[in-house]
Amino acid sequence: MDKELENNNIIENKALIECKNVDVFYANQQALFGINLNIGEKEVTSLIGPSGCGKSTFLRCINRMNDVIDICRVEGSIKISNEDIYHPDIDVVELRSRIGMVFQKPNPFPKSVYDNVAYGPKLHGRILHKDDLDEKVEKSLERAGLWSEVKDRLSEPGTSLSGGQQQRLCIARAIAIDPSIILMDEPCSALDPIATAKIEELIDELKDNFTITIVTHSMQQAARVSQRTAFFHLGKLIEVGDTEKIFRSPDHEQTEAYVTGRYG
Amino acid sequence: MIIVLGLLSFTIAKQRALLYLQNNEPLRSMPVYHGLYVSLWAFLIPFFLIILFLTFKANYLNYLVTPYLSEETISLGSEEIMYVKNFLINNISNLNNLINSGFISEADSNSLIEKYQNSRLISFIFVIVLSIVLSFVSYRKLSVRFDARRRVESILKFIFFIFSTIAVLTTIGIILSLIFETLRFFSQVGFFDFVFGTHWSPQTAIREDQVGSSGSFGAIPLFTGTLLITAVAMSIAAPLGLYSAIFLSQYAKPKTRDFLKPILEILAGIPTVVYGFFAALTVGPFVRSCGEYIGLTVATESALAAGLVMGIMIIPYVSSLSDDVMTAVPLSLRDGSLALGATQAETVKKVIIPAALPGIVSALLLAISRAIGETMIVVMAAGLAANLTANPLSAVTTVTVQIVTLLVGDQEFDSAKTLAAFALGLMLFVITLALNVFAMIIVRRYRERYE
Numbered sequence: 245m246d247k248e249l250e251n252n253n254i255i256e257n258k259a260l261i262e263c264k265n266v267d268v269f270y271a272n273q274q275a276l277f278g279i280n281l282n283i284g285e286k287e288v289t290s291l292i293g294p295s296g297c298g299k300s301t302f303l304r305c306i307n308r309m310n311d312v313i314d315i316c317r318v319e320g321s322i323k324i325s326n327e328d329i330y331h332p333d334i335d336v337v338e339l340r341s342r343i344g345m346v347f348q349k350p351n352p353f354p355k356s357v358y359d360n361v362a363y364g365p366k367l368h369g370r371i372l373h374k375d376d377l378d379e380k381v382e383k384s385l386e387r388a389g390l391w392s393e394v395k396d397r398l399s400e401p402g403t404s405l406s407g408g409q410q411q412r413l414c415i416a417r418a419i420a421i422d423p424s425i426i427l428m429d430e431p432c433s434a435l436d437p438i439a440t441a442k443i444e445e446l447i448d449e450l451k452d453n454f455t456i457t458i459v460t461h462s463m464q465q466a467a468r469v470s471q472r473t474a475f476f477h478l479g480k481l482i483e484v485g486d487t488e489k490i491f492r493s494p495d496h497e498q499t500e501a502y503v504t505g506r507y508g
Numbered sequence: 509m510i511i512v513l514g515l516l517s518f519t520i521a522k523q524r525a526l527l528y529l530q531n532n533e534p535l536r537s538m539p540v541y542h543g544l545y546v547s548l549w550a551f552l553i554p555f556f557l558i559i560l561f562l563t564f565k566a567n568y569l570n571y572l573v574t575p576y577l578s579e580e581t582i583s584l585g586s587e588e589i590m591y592v593k594n595f596l597i598n599n600i601s602n603l604n605n606l607i608n609s610g611f612i613s614e615a616d617s618n619s620l621i622e623k624y625q626n627s628r629l630i631s632f633i634f635v636i637v638l639s640i641v642l643s644f645v646s647y648r649k650l651s652v653r654f655d656a657r658r659r660v661e662s663i664l665k666f667i668f669f670i671f672s673t674i675a676v677l678t679t680i681g682i683i684l685s686l687i688f689e690t691l692r693f694f695s696q697v698g699f700f701d702f703v704f705g706t707h708w709s710p711q712t713a714i715r716e717d718q719v720g721s722s723g724s725f726g727a728i729p730l731f732t733g734t735l736l737i738t739a740v741a742m743s744i745a746a747p748l749g750l751y752s753a754i755f756l757s758q759y760a761k762p763k764t765r766d767f768l769k770p771i772l773e774i775l776a777g778i779p780t781v782v783y784g785f786f787a788a789l790t791v792g793p794f795v796r797s798c799g800e801y802i803g804l805t806v807a808t809e810s811a812l813a814a815g816l817v818m819g820i821m822i823i824p825y826v827s828s829l830s831d832d833v834m835t836a837v838p839l840s841l842r843d844g845s846l847a848l849g850a851t852q853a854e855t856v857k858k859v860i861i862p863a864a865l866p867g868i869v870s871a872l873l874l875a876i877s878r879a880i881g882e883t884m885i886v887v888m889a890a891g892l893a894a895n896l897t898a899n900p901l902s903a904v905t906t907v908t909v910q911i912v913t914l915l916v917g918d919q920e921f922d923s924a925k926t927l928a929a930f931a932l933g934l935m936l937f938v939i940t941l942a943l944n945v946f947a948m949i950i951v952r953r954y955r956e957r958y959e
């Protein structure tokens with residue numbers, strides 16, 4: 245009860261995503277236990293916690309990518325802009341087109357750089373003119389900080405870029421569908437420090453326009469890019485709060501142990 | 509016997525190597541390799557020797573029985589001599605039975621048997637001794653520092669090299685014999701008459717003075733027939749196979765897939781004869797009555813019937829392979845597309861199929877090769893008439909079918925009719941080869957672009 249209070253304490257009145265009592269099961273195995281977590285609009289929330297604690301699982305609940313996994317079952321309620329996204333009337337495809345996702349490993353499609361970025365806009369038929377599409381691709385790549393590097397290589401396959409460029413291409417691809425929310429699952433885990441720095445910079449710029457939730461294993465990264473941090477442990481949300489507070493003076497011992505590196 | 513020796517030397521050498529280990533001496537290679545090294549020597553060389561012996565056994569026996577032929581036999585023709593020799597050789601282990609029939613005298617029989625058994629004994633002992641000597645020699649070479657692993661590896665490499673050479677040489681041999689027979693054919697029938705001729709009736713006369721003794725060997729009708737039936741078959745197999753592959757790999761639950769895929773693959777395991785009479789007895793008449801119903805004349809044996817059944821037969825070639833490659837497309841690509849708000853069908857069309865395209869193309873080409881080479885169904889369902897037509901409702905014939913009919917029946921081996929089979933075979937081979945090369949080029953170009 246008192247944990248809930250705490251969470252409520254930190255709820256901001258303008259939460260964009262509201263999760264109440266979210267339980268997730270893989271077959272009979274429960275992976276998430278009663279998660280109550282609110283995510284504020286136009287800020288960066290980072291999810292931290294030891295491996296296997298359910299961060300990715302939680303992230304996938306938000307754009308219902310868990311539906312793709314046969315054995316996965318989600319209970320509880322998740323609302324985005326006060327709309328229950330697990331309501332039977334919700335069109336999953338439409339929901340996902342409002343939420344961008346960046347995966348742990350860069351996964352550009354085996355298509356040209358241009359077609360990778362144009363994939364989403366073309367799909368949703370929001371852009372019909374070739375010129376508009378060109379502009380959209382350019383703008384998305386620019387926002388992902390990739391334009392200057394690839395503007396002469398737009399027709400080359402996306403897979404021929406370097407790992408860091410590929411990941412930024414995936415970010416550009418996600419931005420191109422004009423999402424209101426961007427979910428990132430350890431977007432830098434396959435990248436070197438320089439590419440990581442570039443992406444962190446990018447996240448910082450993007451937060452003015454997008455609500456970003458990022459899973460990371462790096463405390464420094466969480467501290468650098470996020471305004472709020474949520475700590476997961478064994479499928480439970482232990483603590484959530486302003487990043488500064490979580491790293492300076494967390495309420496829970498477990499949190500403190502984890503952020504100071506005393507935990508495994 | 510040499511296997512036993514090989515195993516024995518393996519254990520002995522391994523034991524010795526283990527002994528080193530127990531004495532804490534730094535053994536350079538694992539004991540197993542010590543064992544393998546010795547046993548390979550003890551086994552391989554004698555093994556090849558045995559194969560050599562077996563290869564030349566016939567020649568040796570031939571030489572052995574020659575002095576024992578009766579005058580009477582020798583006075584006969586060479587064919588009879590061969591016959592008697594072979595008879596002796598085949599019965600060499602129980603010649604006594606032949607004494608009664610007066611085929612061979614008792615003294616002769618005894619000395620022949622003795623010689624035969626001596627030679628067997630000698631070669632046997634020779635192999636055993638060689639095996640023992642070799643294992644002993646190689647055993648002496650073992651020591652702590654001995655790098656058995658690398659030696660074993662190079663011996664194995666050599667063996668694999670020999671085996672692959674055998675395979676390659678066999679292939680080359682087959683192709684060469686095809687080419688030579690084809691050249692002989694072209695010395696009798698003009699090359700252009702064959703490749704561009706539009707009339708096929710390979711009836712050469714049995715007697716020189718018969719009417720119409722020279723047949724015409726225009727291969728075009730055969731190849732159009734093959735093409736026609738293949739086209740019909742692929743227009744069935746390509747969509748059905750692809751759609752079932754898409755269903756299996758993208759939509760079906762794992763359990764359904766595990767259940768359905770083997771069933772689909774059974775289609776490929778049904779003997780083609782069964783498809784053949786299915787085509788001839790069921791589909792053929794059905795196609796004809798359908799045709800009649802809408803006012804078309806359809807031959808009972810039609811390209812359509814054969815093509816339909818063949819199409820069903822090759823569905824698994826398309827579906828099974830395409831399913832494998834589509835399943836092999838990384839899940840991360842599928843998830844990436846779904847997360848962008850693509851429906852499953854859009855994902856399949858725009859991401860999965862492009863990514864799996866090289867595999868799909870080779871699956872299709874494999875199916876085409878299979879259809880081109882198929883004989884049985886066509887013999888039974890499409891007829892033997894070499895019509896030059898693009899109408900799938902008429903009877904046609906294919907290259908493979910004609911090869912069969914050319915070779916069935918009494919014909920001199922070097923008549924133009926028989927040799928035509930080799931020429932057809934070679935052309936067929938060239939075509940399938942071209943298909944495969946084509947597939948490889950497509951696949952490679954695609955890979956270069958996307959990897």
Ligand SMILES: Nc1ncnc2c1ncn2[C@@H]1O[C@H](COP(=O)(O)OP(=O)(O)OP(=O)(O)O)[C@@H](O)[C@H]1O
Nearest residue numbers: 270275293294295296297298299300301302313315
């Ligand atoms: N597809 C799946 N099928 C079955 N169980 C799963 C599946 N995905 C995750 N799990 C289980 O759910 C739990 C949480 O997994 P999840 O991937 O969300 O952890 P995570 O916090 O993202 O870990 P990491 O930091 O290593 O990525 C784990 O115990 C895992 O075994």
Ligand SMILES: [Mg+2]
Nearest residue numbers: 299300301429
């Ligand atoms: Mg994870």
